[in-house]
Amino acid sequence: MVKFFQHTFKYEYNWESVTLAFWLRYPNPFASHVESVDVIDRYVDPNTGVLRTTRLILKRGVLPKWGKGLIKNPEAYIIEESMVNPKNKTMITLTKNVTHARVMQVEEWQTYQVDLNNREFTQVKTEARIISNFGWGLTDHVELFGIKKFADNTVKSRKGMSHVLEMIREKRGRGFLTV
Template sequence: MHYFSQFFNYDHPWSHVVIGMWHKYPNQHCTHVVTIDVVDRSVDPNTGIVRTERILGCKQKAPAWIVKLFGGSEDAFVREVSFIDPSTQTATITSVNLSLSQFATCYESIRYSPASQNKTTFHQTAEIQSRVNLWRAASDKLENFLVQRFEQNAQLGKLGFSDVLRQLWENHEQQQGQSA
């Protein structure tokens, strides 16, 4: 089992980050995320919490030894469930891999909460665990590969979403400036 965790702030108010969540892909840093589909969504009429279940389709080349051992292809799918609670200003996003899930699970949890008026804290944790009793070395090697891949993608996600948020709200401010 491997754990991964990181915290940082985006220089945007919480509402802008949460609106931006739906515009995160595509972005130039995260070309591995190719498809996104909503498979379920509800707005709770009592609490106002928006729950969304999506399937993300990713294309990222796997090393030859992984393909040899586990089969599979460069297409990988992820289930993502998010909750946006305006009353507590909390957004949580939980993701788990659907592909190769018989061998290993990558369970990711993200939380966006306000740090101040104009800053939003991003807190990401992940647990990565291979399931099978492969011989120990191979299973450790698989976990290490998944951890590396996760860390690379986490970094790309930050770069990509920073760009998207900046562009989104810069354009928005320009438009407002023009119409004012």
């Protein structure tokens, strides 16, 4: 069985600021589990003007007591692919874990776009799919753990983005940053 998560959130910042914060979001006090972020590939599609980026992210995980015998190393590599379209002001991201995928595969899609009700705000739609092929009667248990952790981490992720957005606002106020 597959577990799904869906959530929509609104940042009271313009699209340019939110997409900038996305690239600057690590490190932040709410993401101490992120060890490193490396750009693997980045280019602008000459036909569409879309910026395409692939990054490799190393995260340090926390295992439940019952999971300690299943996974030896709680660190996980995550692939993040993104497409930023500055013409229509959308950014779409896909992240998925490369390691521990047999135990639990987490796929997350996010769409960042200008809020239709207030063009100074940015709406972020998050969708995730948690899949376990572990078997042995543990699949549902693993997926339920995954969906709970994902929901909890979504709250931390928003706090981290808000922290970075506030730093951007302060630097712009002092004339240090322009977009």
